[in-house]
Amino acid sequence: MQSLRILGAASVLALAFGLGSNKAHAVGAPAGTVINNTAEVSYTVGSVSTTTSSNLVTVTVAEILDVTVTAQTPTVGVAAGETQRVARYRVTNTGNGSETFRLVMNSVIAGDQFDPVPSATPIYFDSDATPGLSAGDTPYVVGSNDPVLSADGFVIVLVVNDIPASVVDTNIGFTRLTADARTGTGAPGTTFAGAGNGISGAVDAVVGTTGADSAADTSYSVSGVTLTANKTQAVVDQFGGAQPVPGARINYSIVINVTGSGTATNAVFTDNIPANTTFVPGTLRLNATVLSDGADADAGDYTATAPARVRVALGSLTTASGPQTVTFAVTIN
């Protein structure tokens, strides 16, 4: 029986972190700010100079409703059947007044090859000190703990999905997080009279250029390196034929193929010597390089103690490595 073991295999995952490059900024004057202005005129009549002021003009700053959602991990490398895979987002209040936002996640998005399966609790706030999904993170419950963000304030949100078992390498599945302002959304310029929060009380709230809602997608990208071994044998008997009689030799050839993306690190091929046969010393080879039987610095070794087996270290393999061929011979007892 042969086996192919990948020790410490790790696919190279395409993780892109938005390290401070996805920050959005709020507009300036805080909602509710009162702006006073007076003009002055100076003039001379005869020999008398005078300065006088105009009436006081007051302009109040309305609340602008704006929000921006950015994907902090735009692509997450996953494997088929994995559970609790996390997509991280940053939700920023880019308006000028404190605002409550509602969050919605959706994994049925057109343009991908599979739909990630939302976890029973699909949205969390990354609320504890450990980045990523951990025991201390608070689950989001719509209408119960909708985030309240001040102008320029933000919150990190984790969206959790499972990966279906049926996906194959290079499949992509999108998951989307949407945030919208509770005071109101709509076409930019839409006004909700008196519904805004200002520093001095209620003000008009006006929808800004984002429409007061925003969404961002994360791609779950299936990337898994796979090794397959294909074994063939050729029997050569001591009489020049191919009869599998006692004393005949069986030459085994195992071709290991690499498919998929990523790297199989520390791949090791192991094959047990079949029952009723005996390993022929010195016949172990990797890609035509002779490997010594003893456990030493080279890649291969033979162990006689039951279960007798040959073992070859293949190193780190990618599709660029090409097929690896292991050969060895036994004689039929």
Added chain:
Amino acid sequence: MFKGSGFFAVAAIVALGLSSQALAQTQGCIVLKSVAEVEQVSINAKGEKTTKLVPAGKVVPGVEVTWTVTANNTCKQPSEKVTINNAVPEHMTYVANSAVGPGTDVTYSLDGKTFGTADQLTVQENGATRKARADEYKNIRWVFKDSLQPGAQGFARFRAVLN
């Protein structure tokens, strides 16, 4: 019969009375009005777009506010050296070249004390001198070249964007 100081006292009082009357006559000669407006775009029955200025009560960041100052001479004498001053409102940024005023010379200030034209105002930055930007202006001044005649109105306007 008036003697000595008494006479002078009366004269002094009369003199004072005349002065305050003169002062009262010049104070309030110019009535200054200021108004803040925003542009409102409407589409008429023909589908044509028209814009008009409406009072700006509540304004959203990013909107341009038009400030208009009018000076009316309500006295029987002309007013000389008429100068209107307006600080750029807080939380607002002056729109370059938007200051207008028929018959005036417009200058700006970065500190409220020294005034100059857009070409004259400079700023020191990183050891070099550069022309000041419109968003750095703190005050605007309109100096009327001619006197303001009785019953006449002087007009000054500028625009600023709410930050």
